[in-house]
Amino acid sequence: MSDALSGAITLSGGRMTEGVVRVDDSVRRPVTESSAFVADLLKIFELKAFKGAPRYLGQADGMDIFSFLPGEVPARFQVWEDGQVSAAGVLLRAMHDATRGSKLAGRSPVVCHHDAGPNNAVFVDGVPTAWIDFDTAAPGSPLEDLGYAAWTWCIASKCTVPVERQAEQVKILTDAYGLQGPERGAVVDAILEQQARNARFWTELMASPETSPAEAEVLASRIVWSRAELAFTAANRPVFEGALA
Incomplete structure (x- = not known):
């Protein structure tokens, strides 16, 4: 060393x-x-x-x-308080705004993190204050990050929290981000796309075990989880869209 x-x-x-x-x-x-x-x-x-x-x-x-950013990074997804969800939305918007019109964004509106879940947030005194791990960052639409964040911060198919409450937190995140107008009607589509994309991502890794970062059993469990999340969101689409209307 x-x-x-x-x-x-x-x-x-x-x-x-x-x-x-x-x-x-x-x-x-x-x-x-x-x-x-x-x-x-x-x-x-x-x-x-x-x-x-x-x-x-x-x-x-x-x-x-x-x-090094002092603070804590959650080891797993969990149920978050409204204030934490709201802070994540504000933080996501600030990150996007910093890249608008930049050469890195190119013809896209912003540079997206593409993995803006709680597992890539640094919490200080229980509040998310920073993002880390920008390896997947690339030009994109704000809805790409907002859809992924709405999923990973607010939605869980196996959670005991009622779907109406989960939908309320999706609204809290979206409001905190400041998304207005017709784009609000595309948030649920963005969530579904990110869930489907996640399932595809882990499936593609499964097809190349020699370069995979995890064992086949782990990859399989992530595929099953992503598909279950997709099915849950799709089945409850009217609830989520109603909260955002």
Whole structure:
């Protein structure tokens, strides 16, 4: 181990990237094909004074270096309070606004995180204050992130919370984000697309076991879960659309 990595603390929780460590007040991740894009994105956030993301500090020893954000990252999805859901919506909107009109967004409205779930949020005193893990960030529509966030922050097929209450939290998230007009009618479609996309993602990994980040049994369980979430949302579509109307 190099002197720079002596005393490194392994950070667990990531499903796709291994070898992430904390060194003092920095986090280091192996360089990937997305490293250059992520570096440029975090520089935009810094330029726009968006504080809800790590700062990019450069590269060393084949590792990207980011500032460490104090706080807690949830180990699993759970039922969130309205204030936490609302804060996530505000944070998502601020992140998108920081990228509007940027070269990275290109012809798309914004740069999307594409994995803006609670598992990629840093909580301080119980409130989500920052996003981490931007490896899947890319130009896109705000509805892509909003659909995924509405799903992962508000909806759960196996949850004992009534679907009407889940729909209310989807509205809370959407209101906090500030989505207005006809686009509100597309939120449920966006949720369904992200659930279907998740099922496809894990199915594609299942087809390439030699490069998969998880065992076949784990992948199979994620596929089953994604499909169950999709079926639940589709069956209760009128409830979710009614809450957003």
